[in-house]
Amino acid sequence: MNNYILQDENALYFECGFSCDHAVFLKLGSEAFFITDARYTTEAAEVIKNATVLEGDRRDLLKTARLLIRKSGIKSLAYNPAEWNVEAYARFSDKLNINFQKKPNFSQQKRIIKTETELEILKKAALFGRDAFHRFGEFLKHDGLGIDEMMAHFEAESIFKHKGALDLSFSPIVALGANAAKPHALPTRKTLQKGELVLLDAGVKYQRYCSDRTRTSVFDEHFNFEKKQQFKDAHQQKVYDTVLLAQKAALKAVKIGVKAKEIDKAARDVIDKAGFGNYFVHSTGHGVGLDIHELPVIGSRSETIIEENMVFTIEPGIYLPEQFGVRIEDTIIVRKDGAEVMG
Structure with a gap:
């Protein structure tokens, strides 16, 4: 051109x-x-x-x-x-x-295929984002009881900006309890109570390039944003484990030469089989780079052929209205041997 x-x-x-x-x-x-x-x-x-x-x-x-x-x-x-x-x-x-x-x-x-220079910047952004998840998790663990979503959102923005050293990829999503059933929940006056789920979707910009990550956890004495989560509520545990299995299936499906819709199908099949297919309401992923949403689209109709050094998210979710929602998201690089999770 x-x-x-x-x-x-x-x-x-x-x-x-x-x-x-x-x-x-x-x-x-x-x-x-x-x-x-x-x-x-x-x-x-x-x-x-x-x-x-x-x-x-x-x-x-x-x-x-x-x-x-x-x-x-x-x-x-x-x-x-x-x-x-x-x-x-x-x-x-x-x-x-x-x-x-x-x-x-x-x-x-x-921009769909990233250079090695871009990949190094993206990996650093992901590491900054991961660190901010940990710091925000520690804040909630010690001071989160009774905090409302608006104040939690304010604290998340402050922590992710790292005292002004970084920009935000997007306005963080901090969704508590039933509000986590809204994939892009806006902050309300809903307050955090013990035993409720906390969904955090956030990222930072480093040298203009974005990070993107989502974790869902239960607010108790062991609160953290690690992928391994133990819930006292059996229903919450089933939903969480289903989403985690769906993400693992999608990550395993990432290979050079497959169509993007095959990765989406791998995640969707797990959720369908568990009986929650109607509650997975968005695509499995999207490209990340200078824009927080760019190519490729990892969706059910995407014919894009996956190539080495593409960068995109894998983020299946289940959203049960008026109950709770679970999403687990990582940003990955397509390598010769499959998906490399950043951060």
Whole structure:
């Protein structure tokens, strides 16, 4: 693909090692342009080595892009429709006599196989995330009784940010008791009581790359976020063990050359067999990198062929409305001999 335009911040960062909240990246044959406004041009020029930094009209950066396209004489331009609203695309494409090629998520497609450098960064992010899980677990163990989800969420954000040294991959999910039956639960005034389940889904960004992990535990005197969990309630134990077996089955199914939907099926079959199939309501995983959700999708309809150095989550779950929910998630690297769990 010789000619394309990008506006997404992570896509820009991947292209040239710099991004900001108001910029356009334009590739025209052998030439590349990073168009931004005067607030960012100095820093951009210091960092970017593989593109010409141009100052555009702060109110309309696309005006500069249009002029460059006209001057170049190109016949076609690829774009990701997800990056555009209707008004901006209409204004940009008006009277440009070229072929606009819709290429959904083409930047993520370029990033689907990670380099060894990216993998090292991702592994460090995963380790920082794992450490934060431990520290948040220790906080809850000693000070969690009676805390509500809003305050627990606040404490989780503070711990995962590591005193401002790290960014968050996403707003943490801290779900207590019956709220854990909501896969993406929002924090409420629900308070933590002894014997209740705690679901924590959280991650950090290290050098722009994300980590993602979920653990489910029971709040008692032995509280921790390890995978081995012992529940006094037999029903909770059955659900937890089913999810754990489903994750193990999916991890075992990770092999170069299989289709992503086969990994999803491995997890889903375990949960179906245990009688909880209707309560596994999301896909088994998603890619992780500069975006917290990127390619590949590990779902029941995904025909993506798994390749070495892909990075994605394995996160089966069972969610029983008004009772509790369990999810166990790890981020993995596809290696020649199967899945390598990070962190």
